[in-house]
Amino acid sequence: MSGWPDAIFEELRELEVRQVAYVPDAGHARLITLCAGDSRMRSVPLTTEEEGVGLLAGAWLGGERGVLLMQSSGVGNCVNMLSLTQACRFPLLMLITMRGEWGEFNPWQLHMGQRTGRTLELCGAIVHRLDDAARAGDTVRAAGVMAFEGQMPVAVLIAQALIGAKAFGR
């Protein structure tokens, strides 16, 4: 079945994204699999999300575009490293699957999830929300164009209501 991750994948191909950096999230599982299966994309699993900010700055120095996939909790890990994008005007496309905002069962996700967008904005990023699966492709395309043409950090927050709240078997 073709769904919103497939639509995002097609746009990443169109955007000529070559390096796919990620700390996994359940919401990104299908997109991670799709990217890993594309010979034009290099998957780079990270130990912490801030590595992705640096990695993709290096990719841009070398003439390649990338994307950083993470869960909302990872945004806090990126805060100081995001200064790279401001000091150097590096483009950075971030696709962030949300936790802690819609039917969240884990109270430890609420703190970062309720502050993800504002944190990114404080760091100088442009933030788009994706609440409607039918808009996944064009939202990512719009964000990618603004990131790579504007040399700006641009984030797409993929709503927890769209992904489905995690229930751990309940």
Next chain:
Amino acid sequence: MDAMRSERFPLRRREVAKALLAERGEMLVVAGLGSTAWDVTAAGDHPLSFPLWGAMGGAVVIGLGLALAQPARRVLVLTGDGDMLMGLGSLATVAVQRPANLAIVVFDNERYGETGMQPTHTAHGVDLAAMARAAGIAVAGTVQDQTELEAALPAIRAAPGPLFYAIKVRAEPLPFALPPKDGAFLKDRFRAALLGA
């Protein structure tokens, strides 16, 4: 003991940087914040050097992204023990990617040089080369003196990577040699020299 200097290690960072960069050819260089950025600049400011003024913990992954994007070019990350300690996970990330063109060199003076020469973890025995090896970077060693440096230089310049060398250097106060400070200029200059755009 003078906290600002230690002659425990004979190698001097400015001379090692000059030796590393003397025949740089088409090598691409990422220099970690603080002393290593000054060292690289003292050896000669160059459009294909990207010296960091911040982003602590990020030098190795910036070099990794660059090495993956430019597999035909040698990429040298030159950074300090403080920056490396903040980004230890990046050694694991590098090991998974196995970029053959990436060399990581840490100037290890066992000090945080920009903040008052406080001891880093390596002053207490933390072994960066052993950590790199344990992460899966097969070629990893520690250089203690001139003889070992001369043996390591050809590998750093050209041997199949990824490889990692911690070079123990003297802790010493040195004059600043500051690169351009505007990050956007450094980035655009680098891309113009490498990509022509």
